Amino acid sequence: MKRSLGAKTILYPAPVLVIGSYDKEGRANAATAAWGGICNSEPPSLMVALRESRYSFESIQFRKGFTVNVPSETHIAEADYFGMVSGRKVDKFAATGLGYERAENVDAPFIREFPLVLECRLSRSIDLGSHYELIGEIMDIKVDEDMLGERGLPDPELMRPLIFAPVFRKYYGIGNYLGEGFSSGRRFIETHE
Amino acid sequence: MKRSLGAKTILYPAPVLVIGSYDKEGRANAATAAWGGICNSEPPSLMVALRESRYSFESIQFRKGFTVNVPSETHIAEADYFGMVSGRKVDKFAATGLGYERAENVDAPFIREFPLVLECRLSRSIDLGSHYELIGEIMDIKVDEDMLGERGLPDPELMRPLIFAPVFRKYYGIGNYLGEGFSSGRRFIETHE
Numbered sequence: 047m048k049r050s051l052g053a054k055t056i057l058y059p060a061p062v063l064v065i066g067s068y069d070k071e072g073r074a075n076a077a078t079a080a081w082g083g084i085c086n087s088e089p090p091s092l093m094v095a096l097r098e099s100r101y102s103f104e105s106i107q108f109r110k111g112f113t114v115n116v117p118s119e120t121h122i123a124e125a126d127y128f129g130m131v132s133g134r135k136v137d138k139f140a141a142t143g144l145g146y147e148r149a150e151n152v153d154a155p156f157i158r159e160f161p162l163v164l165e166c167r168l169s170r171s172i173d174l175g176s177h178y179e180l181i182g183e184i185m186d187i188k189v190d191e192d193m194l195g196e197r198g199l200p201d202p203e204l205m206r207p208l209i210f211a212p213v214f215r216k217y218y219g220i221g222n223y224l225g226e227g228f229s230s231g232r233r234f235i236e237t238h239e
Numbered sequence: 240m241k242r243s244l245g246a247k248t249i250l251y252p253a254p255v256l257v258i259g260s261y262d263k264e265g266r267a268n269a270a271t272a273a274w275g276g277i278c279n280s281e282p283p284s285l286m287v288a289l290r291e292s293r294y295s296f297e298s299i300q301f302r303k304g305f306t307v308n309v310p311s312e313t314h315i316a317e318a319d320y321f322g323m324v325s326g327r328k329v330d331k332f333a334a335t336g337l338g339y340e341r342a343e344n345v346d347a348p349f350i351r352e353f354p355l356v357l358e359c360r361l362s363r364s365i366d367l368g369s370h371y372e373l374i375g376e377i378m379d380i381k382v383d384e385d386m387l388g389e390r391g392l393p394d395p396e397l398m399r400p401l402i403f404a405p406v407f408r409k410y411y412g413i414g415n416y417l418g419e420g421f422s423s424g425r426r427f428i429e430t431h432e
Contacts, residue, residue, distance in 0.1 A: 048381040055277045056380055056393060058400040059252045081277045084248045085288040088369040095278040122417055127424030141427045176281040187249055188241040200249060202404045202411060207251040211395045218395060219414030224315055227408035231320030234334045
């Protein structure tokens with residue numbers, strides 16, 4: 047039996063994305079968002095939803111670029127903190143001790159200690175009401191070499207990305223490997239045709 | 240040391256979303272997408288990225304509504320299958336034996352056996368190149384009663400949603416509980432201020 051909960055923004059899993067940007071003065075900032083993900087393949091693009099009031103929003107509009115940094119389980123406290131305070135008031139890198147480097151392809155910093163970075167050129171900002179969707183064209187992704195697995199791609203079991211449950215407000219790790227995509231569904235094709 | 244992998248659409252975790260729609264003739268269809276998520280809070284909205292060529296795209300434009308159904312681990316084969324074949328040719332409900340019901344708030348079917356359903360009114364279709372972002376205003380969410388946990392919200396440890404790794408093409412389960420949001424980061428606030 048299903049129960050109606052009303053119009054809530056609950057959808058699992060959500061990612062934990064740390065947005066890297068330089069402000070107008072060139073200070074590096076990191077801000078956490080759980081609403082975002084890949085949205086297009088040609089050109090390769092992702093979207094991140096941010097409120098206009100966030101400091102990163104202003105910086106990204108000015109610099110026309112940002113990075114999306116995916117933390118490992120080991121940096122749960124830092125990732126959580128990056129979403130709790132504003133870079134308008136605090137130097138979050140100084141507070142956490144994490145380091146950054148300038149991205150190669152966009153005018154934004156990436157977080158040195160996080161295993162996966164997507165360098166994004168701001169291609170569109172779409173006003174949806176409370177939030178803007180920032181559409182970023184992915185110019186390059188960078189991965190820690192020791193996170194690479196099969197076919198030279200980042201392996202989630204090595205990376206151990208955080209998983210967030212919005213509204214429920216809890217973090218989880220990645221669990222057991224369950225199967226290959228475009229594979230376990232084959233049995234219904236064989237059965238039915 | 241980080242290695243450049245070029246402009247790839249790799250971002251972990253991605254959700255496994257099964258889109259429910261009725262076609263012009265009223266036949267129920269289910270199609271899997273990994274690119275989507277919440278994108279706005281007022282009005283509560285989500286986005287799903289679909290190619291224009293997909294049958295569901297056409298149906299959703301016609302019906303102005305769709306459902307987003309989140310499968311549990313137990314339905315990995317069905318969820319995978321829903322992304323492998325087109326509803327233009329096959330009755331996917333007949334093939335898998337899953338059932339559906341008409342949504343209350345939109346002209347679309349939802350999947351009876353999946354624990355979480357979001358009923359969405361199509362509010363915008365945004366052309367991003369290869370894909371369209373379908374923005375859906377969330378009219379209601381429905382959850383199996385036995386999946387409700389703390390504060391009457393769906394508990395991911397009970398729901399066991401699938402987690403997808405795009406490009407790497409593997410499914411994972413949800414892992415260990417790691418911590419509360421807006422909580423573990425507090426130690427940097429106390430340390431620094």
